[in-house]
Amino acid sequence: MSKILLILSVSLIFLTLFPQYGRAQGRDNGENLSLFIVGNSFSNNATHYLDTIAKENGYVISISRAEIGGGSLEQHWKAAETFEYDSLSPAGRPYNGKSLKMLLNEGKWKIVTLQQYSFLSSDSVSYIPYLKKLCHYIKMAQPEAEILLHQTWAYRSDSPGFSMIGGSVPARGQREMWEKSRKMYHHYASLLGLRIIPVGDAFWSVDSDKRDGYKKDPVYNFDIPVYPQLPDQKNSLHVGYFWDQNQRFSFDSNHANDAGCFLGSLVWYATLFERSPRKVRFQPSDLSPTFAGRLRREASNAVKGELNNRRKSRNRIMKSVRSKLSLKAVK
Structure with a gap:
């Protein structure tokens, strides 16, 4: 009897910490996925072709956005907080005159995503x-919604500046920005039991390739x-150099x-x-088939890598829980 209770207890804890494993993996074609994004221009970039x-690929997706240009977690929260004590204040309605609560209540969302402002992500x-x-x-x-963290990317290697890693100390380069921001996203995802959308890892894998x-x-x-004239910016994932409308080099x-x-x-x-991006046929018209194929592979690798991280974390937690429950059962 105690063994059955142990198994049930472990299973319950597992599904509480990892609710996505409570359903069959992979969504059915034709399923309507309702997505609510809390972010900024980076979330807009990362979902441009979603x-x-x-x-x-036969899916229906409805997307609503609560985005502020350069918006941080602090800005989104303070706007929500302001709305709670003064619903008429413009400060509490930064999303085209609406508040976060108003937008959230406009539908029923299966997925809600959050992210940090890239400059503060480390x-x-x-x-x-x-x-x-x-x-x-x-x-x-939205009590039934699953919250995910969108892991943002590091700035391009020739950027004049990178994210802050503490106080007034900036990251020393693209690698450190990626490493430090990745650490933060994973730390808080683990702390709050959230899955990660590993865009930052995919960007780094492409950017750091010594050959390409x-x-x-x-x-x-x-x-x-x-x-x-513009410099050669082959295989860049960032906007980089361009001439603006006034012919200024930007x-x-x-x-x-x-x-x-x-x-x-x-x-x-x-x-x-939960489908392989390698099978996606679409690609932007200005990308070569070779580079588009590379991006599909790197996206696949990043998501698989994140799934492996989740499994390792799950196994560590389950091992710890089983050990504690076993000790209690013996007592």
Whole structure:
């Protein structure tokens, strides 16, 4: 009898910590997945092609957004908090005149995603207590929704600056920004029992490739650029250098270009629908078939890697729980 109770107890704890394992893996074609995104321009980038990819593969997805340009967890929470004590204040309605609660209550959402502002993504203090408060706030409005964390990406290797890793200390480069932000996302995902959408890992895998990753053009004259010429930016996932409408030479090392948007959307698709991105036929028109194929593979690898991380974490927790319950059973 005690053995049966032990098994039931372990199973209950397992499903509480990992609710996604309580259903058959992989969503059915034609299933309507309702997605609510709390984020900023990075979440907009990373889901740019999500609807197109989902439809191509027989899925229906409805997306609602609560996005603020450069918005952090703190900004989203403070806006929600403001709305609770002054529902008419514009500060509590930053989403085209609506509040987070208003948007959440407009539908029933299966998935809600959160993320940190990329510049703060490596700074542990920036998550506290806002992430936990937002999770609780979302669950109060949508108790059946699963909350996921969107792991954002590091800035391009030739960026003039990177994320803060604590106080006023910036990351020293792309690798450190990726490593530190990844650590933060995984720490808080583990703490709150959330799954991760590993876009940042997929970006890093492509960016860090010694042979095919982006490298700054060694020939182009960046000091005296000549319109409309641009440097070679082969295999870049970021916007990079461009000429604006006033023919000014400009640079965006943070946001995703078409390739980055495609990669991000593949990772979101694979995570949300639990289907292989390798089978996706769609690709943006300006990508070569070779590079698009590479992005599909890297998206697949990133999602598989995250799933393996979850399994390892699950096994560690289950082993610890079984050990504690066994000791109690003996007593």
